[in-house]
Amino acid sequence: MKRWRTSGEGGWPWLAAGGVAVSLLMVVALLMLIAGRGLAHFWPASLERVTLADGAVIAGEPVRHVTTRDGRDEWLYRTGNRDLDGRTWRWLEAGDIVSRTRPGDLLELQRERWGPFIGRLVAVREADTTVIDATAGSARRWQALETRLARARALRETIETRRRETIAPLARQLAAGTASAEQRAAFERARDALTGLREALARDSLVLESVDGRRLEQPLATVLDAWRPNAMGTLDKLGLWGRRVWAFLSEGPRSANGSDGVWPAIFGTVLLVLLMSLLVTPFGVLAAVYLHEVARQGPVTRAVRIAVRNLAGVPSIVYGVFGLGVFVYGIGGTLDRWFFSEALPSPTFGTGGLLWAALTLALLTLPVVIVATEEGLARIPDHQREGALALGATHYETLTRVVLPMAMPAMLTGVILAVARAAGEVAPLMLVGVAKLAPQLPVDGEFPYLHLDGKFMHLGYHIYNLGFQSADAEQALPLVYATALLLVAVIVVLNLTAIFLRHHLRQRHRALRH
Amino acid sequence: MSVTLSPRGASAEITDFDAAASCFAIDGLSLAYDGRPALRDLTLAIPRHAVTAFIGPSGCGKSTLLRALNRLHDLDDTVGRAGRIRLEGQDIHAPDVDVAELRRRVGMVFQTPNPFPMSIYDNVAFGLRLQGIKRKRTLDEVIEWALVSAALWDEVKDQLHTSAWRLSGGQQQRLVIARTLAVQPEVLLLDEPASALDPISTLKIEELIRSLKSRLTLVLVTHNMQQAARVSDYTAFLHDGELVEYGATDSLFTNPRLARTENYITGRMS
Ligand SMILES: Nc1ncnc2c1ncn2[C@@H]1O[C@H](COP(=O)(O)OP(=O)(O)O)[C@@H](O)[C@H]1O
Ligand SMILES: [Mg+2]
Numbered sequence: 001m002k003r004w005r006t007s008g009e010g011g012w013p014w015l016a017a018g019g020v021a022v023s024l025l026m027v028v029a030l031l032m033l034i035a036g037r038g039l040a041h042f043w044p045a046s047l048e049r050v051t052l053a054d055g056a057v058i059a060g061e062p063v064r065h066v067t068t069r070d071g072r073d074e075w076l077y078r079t080g081n082r083d084l085d086g087r088t089w090r091w092l093e094a095g096d097i098v099s100r101t102r103p104g105d106l107l108e109l110q111r112e113r114w115g116p117f118i119g120r121l122v123a124v125r126e127a128d129t130t131v132i133d134a135t136a137g138s139a140r141r142w143q144a145l146e147t148r149l150a151r152a153r154a155l156r157e158t159i160e161t162r163r164r165e166t167i168a169p170l171a172r173q174l175a176a177g178t179a180s181a182e183q184r185a186a187f188e189r190a191r192d193a194l195t196g197l198r199e200a201l202a203r204d205s206l207v208l209e210s211v212d213g214r215r216l217e218q219p220l221a222t223v224l225d226a227w228r229p230n231a232m233g234t235l236d237k238l239g240l241w242g243r244r245v246w247a248f249l250s251e252g253p254r255s256a257n258g259s260d261g262v263w264p265a266i267f268g269t270v271l272l273v274l275l276m277s278l279l280v281t282p283f284g285v286l287a288a289v290y291l292h293e294v295a296r297q298g299p300v301t302r303a304v305r306i307a308v309r310n311l312a313g314v315p316s317i318v319y320g321v322f323g324l325g326v327f328v329y330g331i332g333g334t335l336d337r338w339f340f341s342e343a344l345p346s347p348t349f350g351t352g353g354l355l356w357a358a359l360t361l362a363l364l365t366l367p368v369v370i371v372a373t374e375e376g377l378a379r380i381p382d383h384q385r386e387g388a389l390a391l392g393a394t395h396y397e398t399l400t401r402v403v404l405p406m407a408m409p410a411m412l413t414g415v416i417l418a419v420a421r422a423a424g425e426v427a428p429l430m431l432v433g434v435a436k437l438a439p440q441l442p443v444d445g446e447f448p449y450l451h452l453d454g455k456f457m458h459l460g461y462h463i464y465n466l467g468f469q470s471a472d473a474e475q476a477l478p479l480v481y482a483t484a485l486l487l488v489a490v491i492v493v494l495n496l497t498a499i500f501l502r503h504h505l506r507q508r509h510r511a512l513r514h
Numbered sequence: 515m516s517v518t519l520s521p522r523g524a525s526a527e528i529t530d531f532d533a534a535a536s537c538f539a540i541d542g543l544s545l546a547y548d549g550r551p552a553l554r555d556l557t558l559a560i561p562r563h564a565v566t567a568f569i570g571p572s573g574c575g576k577s578t579l580l581r582a583l584n585r586l587h588d589l590d591d592t593v594g595r596a597g598r599i600r601l602e603g604q605d606i607h608a609p610d611v612d613v614a615e616l617r618r619r620v621g622m623v624f625q626t627p628n629p630f631p632m633s634i635y636d637n638v639a640f641g642l643r644l645q646g647i648k649r650k651r652t653l654d655e656v657i658e659w660a661l662v663s664a665a666l667w668d669e670v671k672d673q674l675h676t677s678a679w680r681l682s683g684g685q686q687q688r689l690v691i692a693r694t695l696a697v698q699p700e701v702l703l704l705d706e707p708a709s710a711l712d713p714i715s716t717l718k719i720e721e722l723i724r725s726l727k728s729r730l731t732l733v734l735v736t737h738n739m740q741q742a743a744r745v746s747d748y749t750a751f752l753h754d755g756e757l758v759e760y761g762a763t764d765s766l767f768t769n770p771r772l773a774r775t776e777n778y779i780t781g782r783m784s
Pocket of ligand 2: 576577578
């Protein structure tokens, strides 16, 4: 590459370089913002015990400090304890705060219901008898909680595996009426064993006290996690942070407000993009091959080309409408009438689902693949084609043995662009089958393994839901950042995979010339 | 498509070969691109087991004529043609002719070396695999034979499975010749095969052309007069789509019958 040096021509090269720098800076700043906000959410922040001027005491995590328009300083505290207070957040005026301390025994519990608890552990009870009480010292109480929490976690896991691996298949057979007497007995036994496990899980409970002295008894079975941030070293905190991030990534959502894990959404996004690529690549490549290698070049091909390029500019929601009308109601409705009529009026394919969403996205990205592939075909010198023909190859053999392998990197470029465009699309999906909550993965161990008619979750739509549909905006915001970061990461990983594949292909025939 | 035919059949008298000894017999061939004539009423015969050179200024139709011989123009539907070409007595445009088979019999080497982006081995095996030959032993044998014939074996025998694009330009051109030889063609068309090469590679290619004469018929397009004089047995001088003079290379270069030919070979016309 030649470098066009300009001297004494004024500052325009600096202007151009400045443009690049500003763009880069904006991208970096954006990523840092969402990464910082998203990842900080999982850090076990220190908890404060705050005494107010009127003598009231509260405990919580200081989240934000703002100065209002009329000049007052205010702090936002995350106080938890929604079951006691009826709210999770509190604004405190800085002037009202008398003292702030960080007592080591303040703990935060993550619970199945009512959100977090912030306060102190008073006693641990086992089947109605107090085994560890306030006289035992806070370290011993905490230790008892930790061991019992580990036990509860193990029990919960056992119950989950049993339910999934033993009970669910038997229950399916029972429901279908194909179970033998032996299997019926096995089902009863398994259910009894499960009841036993559930009773064991319900054995322990915790007596908790908020900093202002209100007590409550919390069954340990409903406690998901517990930590004492003020008593933790950085390394411990890092460990907990990792565990919470992992839980966010690997677990399903527990409630409709989408406040927990996003695994089904990650899975749905990746699966959707893979399906889309599988659908769009053959069609796009065939179309490009027809346009460039088969069709007689003339006004018609030129018009088709212009049309294809313009299709790339159609707003994605329009594709969503098309997908709803043609795929869901048209094709899906017809399929239902022909093959699933016994299930009507509840639709099987006549409703949004994975297949229709993938097809809609494939349609949306088709122009990108066609254009990229055609450009790749145009770059292949004619003498390569003639070389094959001159050896007695037919047109078809020339295409499959010389032209298409050479155009492979260009096709992959098309797929990369398609993935980049499709992975971020949310609008059309809302019409053709994305679900707010679908903890069931569209892939499972049950025939036909991939359930193309099923609803699915999607990171992009999940972001929308968190941001606009959740009851607790303060709590949802960091999750919006975290999910956005995850969406970017997923797209980057998908793209890198395709780029790696393309690089690998190119490497196979690294040319000295050409 | 209408083709403007030259009114003067100037070339008819120069066919001084016995039809039985000729490989290609071209009869009244005219060819036009999109209505613009590129060849005008050519009649000539190309003798078997000899090197025939087409010379003439750039744009006079040498490549066009060469590509007519293996029907490469078929791909381009703007090309119009009149006249007949016979290969060993058979009209190559007859409806029952299999074009792929014709092109296997009439191999072609282009101006730019065009090895495929595959290994050296796979390049030479390409035409054989098209014919359905899969046995490794057969492939190995034919590939070695072809590379030896193209005087490339010694240079590449240890790197048969590396990319053909790693070879130098001259080696690539010999590889393309080997690739063509592997399918055992009867005719080898060479379109300025050495014009993109350095002098040493050019000499190697010329030597190769001479050595192949005993096995097949060669047709060479060149703009290099010395090259035509060095390697060819017969030379046809084309100008502006017409065949001006055609005869044994020795007599054409030493004693051209027409002034136009003399002017061209002595360099007074380019
Ligand atoms: N594919 C083509 N389409 C249109 N015109 C062509 C094409 N190929 C060659 N020509 C024209 O035909 C004439 C002969 O070309 P060519 O046979 O390539 O000449 P040469 O090989 O002797 O230099 C030239 O005027 C050239 O511009
Ligand atoms: Mg030429």
